[in-house]
Amino acid sequence: MFFIMNDYLNRVLWLILATLAILLAAHFLPDVSVGGVEMRRVDLLSDLFPDNDAAIGDSLPLLPADSALVVKQKVWTDSCKPGMTCIEDFSTDGRGMEPFYDALSRIGSLGRPLRIAVLGDSYIEGDIITADLRNMLQQRYGGCGVGFVAMASEIAGFRRSVIHRASGWSAHNSVGGGSYNRSYGIISGHYFVNDSAAWSQFTGQSKYCSRLDTCYRSSLFLLSPDTATVTASINGGRSKKSFTVMPSDDIQCLTVADTIHSIRWRPSQCSRRTIFYGATMEDVAGITLDNFSLRSSPGTNLGYVHDDMIRRFDRARHYDLVILIYGLNVATPNGRNYDYYRTAMKKTIAKLKECMPGTGFLLVSIGDRDERVDGAMHTMRGVKNLVRYQHSIAAESGIAFWNLYEAMGGDGSIAEMVKAHEANLDYTHINFKGGRRIAGLLFDAIEYGKEQNERRKAFYAREEVSHE
Numbered sequence: 001m002f003f004i005m006n007d008y009l010n011r012v013l014w015l016i017l018a019t020l021a022i023l024l025a026a027h028f029l030p031d032v033s034v035g036g037v038e039m040r041r042v043d044l045l046s047d048l049f050p051d052n053d054a055a056i057g058d059s060l061p062l063l064p065a066d067s068a069l070v071v072k073q074k075v076w077t078d079s080c081k082p083g084m085t086c087i088e089d090f091s092t093d094g095r096g097m098e099p100f101y102d103a104l105s106r107i108g109s110l111g112r113p114l115r116i117a118v119l120g121d122s123y124i125e126g127d128i129i130t131a132d133l134r135n136m137l138q139q140r141y142g143g144c145g146v147g148f149v150a151m152a153s154e155i156a157g158f159r160r161s162v163i164h165r166a167s168g169w170s171a172h173n174s175v176g177g178g179s180y181n182r183s184y185g186i187i188s189g190h191y192f193v194n195d196s197a198a199w200s201q202f203t204g205q206s207k208y209c210s211r212l213d214t215c216y217r218s219s220l221f222l223l224s225p226d227t228a229t230v231t232a233s234i235n236g237g238r239s240k241k242s243f244t245v246m247p248s249d250d251i252q253c254l255t256v257a258d259t260i261h262s263i264r265w266r267p268s269q270c271s272r273r274t275i276f277y278g279a280t281m282e283d284v285a286g287i288t289l290d291n292f293s294l295r296s297s298p299g300t301n302l303g304y305v306h307d308d309m310i311r312r313f314d315r316a317r318h319y320d321l322v323i324l325i326y327g328l329n330v331a332t333p334n335g336r337n338y339d340y341y342r343t344a345m346k347k348t349i350a351k352l353k354e355c356m357p358g359t360g361f362l363l364v365s366i367g368d369r370d371e372r373v374d375g376a377m378h379t380m381r382g383v384k385n386l387v388r389y390q391h392s393i394a395a396e397s398g399i400a401f402w403n404l405y406e407a408m409g410g411d412g413s414i415a416e417m418v419k420a421h422e423a424n425l426d427y428t429h430i431n432f433k434g435g436r437r438i439a440g441l442l443f444d445a446i447e448y449g450k451e452q453n454e455r456r457k458a459f460y461a462r463e464e465v466s467h468e
Helices: 004-028 098-105 122-127 130-141 301-302 305-316 338-353 381-398 404-408 413-419 432-466
Strands: 114-120 148-150 163-173 188-201 217-224 228-236 241-245 252-260 260-267 274-279 286-294 319-325 358-364 370-373 376-378 400-402
Touching: 004 114, 098 358, 114 130, 122 130, 122 286, 130 228, 130 286, 130 432, 148 188, 163 400, 217 228, 217 305, 228 252, 241 252, 241 404, 252 260, 260 274, 260 305, 301 338, 301 381, 305 338, 338 358, 338 381, 358 381, 358 432, 376 381, 381 404
Parallel strands: 114 286, 114 319, 148 286, 319 358, 358 400
Antiparallel strands: 148 274, 163 188, 188 260, 188 274, 217 252, 217 274, 228 241, 228 260, 370 376
16 A cells, blocks of 8 residues: 555656646747737746846837827926925815915915905814914015904903904804894804994904004995994094995995004994994905804804805905814714715805805814823824814815814824913813914915925926927
8 A cells, every 4th residue: 555655646746847847948938929929938937037128127218209108297296394284285176275375476466465264163262273373474474453353252352362342232143043044144153233332342452463453454244235324433533434334235345444453333323134244454465364263163054154145245355265174063982974074064165165266275174182081081082083084075075184183293182282281171172372383383384385386386387388
């Protein structure tokens, strides 16, 4: 039995060796064609012998000019500085950062201020982040004044960028209950009705940010179906101007131009059907940045503003860039699926884009937010998922995106900000000190994006010339 098995193994071994010898010999056979078709060579030694074609690949002649594989124009690729969280622009229709950068390149000839609107929740309440971002932009590109301020505010004493006093207004907002009428709402989420002897006074200050003490133009925005009279009293009454408002379906803008440190707007004769929104303090050029914070807003409530009201306000006050900062009222500890939010927010952004032609849009993600787990503070589990969803919302909407969570430092960054006295003990909201740091990060990203945009344009201009 042993001899039979041994003989069998010997035969198998000789068969393997014979097969290997035949395959090795095939390496040296000439190329063979059958019916004009070249047969593929059997080559077990390909790994041992250098591939001459591959070795000389870099020296092969270029493909003919009419080849479909020839790249006829180089493609620009944006870079990002190490350590910086850059703005990602997903726009294919020029509705990301391009309108802002274009206006910035023509800021001296616009004939008006370059305008930015920042729409957000309580994260930016009191002009946190936006006050410092405004200050940085105005110092770099000119402009003055706090921009748009609502007629009245329950947190007026908390805001450092303007001294704001008001009386006699009935306030309505889109997250505040049944008294709000969608027919009157604009992107601010607020409107006001003259209750009794109403007035609003806005005074510049210089203790928190520069370029806010004095401005050169103030405008009041209102919607009036009836005739009304409104008075503007400048610098404590040293100068006054009275306006007669004629009935109109459009949002009207009443403007005074002067050297303005303080201004009081007062409706002297108007019906309760007249709707007031807010007033501005700004320059005739440079940068204007408006803060539209609305506590408890998820951002999707913007989708309920009537299209015609968005268009009316856009005609009265057009923005070159709208920055959306939401998420605190969306994130949940166990949030895994935010499909409902993605669907609603995409519809909201599409609506804004349609009703605000020529405006660019930048979506800023939620920042870091902590929850207590087993007695210790950790990044809320639903936050990172929401950031991914917001990234997807921007990409699918064709707008720009900035990852605030990453810029802050990611996991545990809000806890570090609490230690540095840059955030509150709720491990959710930043304070003015933290707002200044985040404003600096966003300002740097905007400035770097502007540089990349200029280089991209110059690159394609050179490519176009070289192909003429």
